[in-house]
Amino acid sequence: DAKTTQPNSMESNEEEPVHLPCNHSTISGTDYIHWYRQLPSQGPEYVIHGLTSNVNNRMASLAIAEDRKSSTLILHRATLRDAAVYYCILHMKTSYDKVIFGPGTSLSVIP
Amino acid sequence: EAGVTQFPSHSVIEKGQTVTLRCDPISGHDNLYWYRRVMGKEIKFLLHFVKESKQDESGMPNNRFLAERTGGTYSTLKVQPAELEDSGVYFCASSLQQGFSPLHFGNGTRLTVT
Numbered sequence: 001d002a003k004t005t006q007p008n009s010m011e012s013n014e015e016e017p018v019h020l021p022c023n024h025s026t027i028s029g030t031d032y033i034h035w036y037r038q039l040p041s042q043g044p045e046y047v048i049h050g051l052t053s054n055v056n057n058r059m060a061s062l063a064i065a066e067d068r069k070s071s072t073l074i075l076h077r078a079t080l081r082d083a084a085v086y087y088c089i090l091h092m093k094t095s096y097d098k099v100i101f102g103p104g105t106s107l108s109v110i111p
Numbered sequence: 112e113a114g115v116t117q118f119p120s121h122s123v124i125e126k127g128q129t130v131t132l133r134c135d136p137i138s139g140h141d142n143l144y145w146y147r148r149v150m151g152k153e154i155k156f157l158l159h160f161v162k163e164s165k166q167d168e169s170g171m172p173n174n175r176f177l178a179e180r181t182g183g184t185y186s187t188l189k190v191q192p193a194e195l196e197d198s199g200v201y202f203c204a205s206s207l208q209q210g211f212s213p214l215h216f217g218n219g220t221r222l223t224v225t
Contacts, residue, residue, distance in 0.1 A: 034213075043115070043202050043216030044154065098144060098167060099204075099214055101154040 004088045009106040012078045020073040020105055022088030027068050032091045035062065035073050036099065037084040044087065044101070047073065083109045113137065115217035117203050123223045129191040132220045136185070136205030142166075143186050144206075144214065145178060149199035160186060193224045 005023040012018040024033065035047040048055055048062045050071070055062040061074040075082055087104040116135045124130050136143045145157040157176070158168040162183035171178070175194070180186040190197050200221050204214040 036214075038154075041218070043204070043218050044214075045216065046213035049213070098156050098159050100156060101146075103153055 004090055004102055006086070006088050006102065006105045008103065009108070011108045011110060012075075012082075013110050014080060015077050018075040018078045018082070018107065020075075020086050020088075020107065021070065022072070023070045024088070024090055025069045027090055033062065033064060033068075033071050034089045034091050034099065035060070036087045036089065036101075038087070038104075039081070039084045044099075047086070049091075078107075078109045080109050080111060083107055115203055115205050115215050117201075117217035117220050119220060120218065121221045121223075123225065124193055125225055126195055127192045129189065130193055130222060132188045132190075132201050132203075132222070134186045134188070134203030134217060136203070137207075137215055140205035140207050140215070141183070142206040142208070142212075142214075143180060144204040145186070145188055146202040146204065146216075147199050148202070149196070152199075154202065157188075190222075193222075195224050198222055198224045 032049050032051050034049040036044045037047050038044045048057050048060050050062045050064055063072045085104040085106050087101050089099055115137055118133045122130050141162050143160040146154050148154045156170040158171055158178055159166045160180045163180050175190055177189045200219040202216050202219045204216040206212040206214050
């Protein structure tokens, strides 16, 4: 699986938007961009995924650069419950759907 | 629907003992995965079942680890004999089908080997 680069940590104020960046300059044309997050004392949780177009769901939005070498996970209004480690993961279309985790971004939300 | 459940939530054993972790996937999920996180490290893939067959066990650290999924339902991961470096959190995940079905994770079993 191709490598991603994320900041180690970020902070956000409660009720403000959060933009979590991810660089994946070696992404291939068939790689999907997946985001998972892990809340404290819980297992990882799927957030969103996309290929080329921006995606929205009830949890977040995913903005994908036109050249696909970077993407941004957007939490529109951060809550205390959003404090977690966020993982940006590339998933090769040709591989089985195991997920390979990197170190992720630890998001702190300040009340 | 019930999520992925893991048992026990915590286990403390002595070096050299045996421990068996259990995972009950979401009903109907053919794919089942085991992952673990040791202290200070990233979450690492261990193995992947499709129904009762081992699809990929490339992440299994050594032959002290044995995973089974008889009947293609629940799975067990046995560590025998346990070593200190086996301490960590073991996660199980399941998914509905291959391709891009998201993985659903359990809350993990925290294993401490003393």
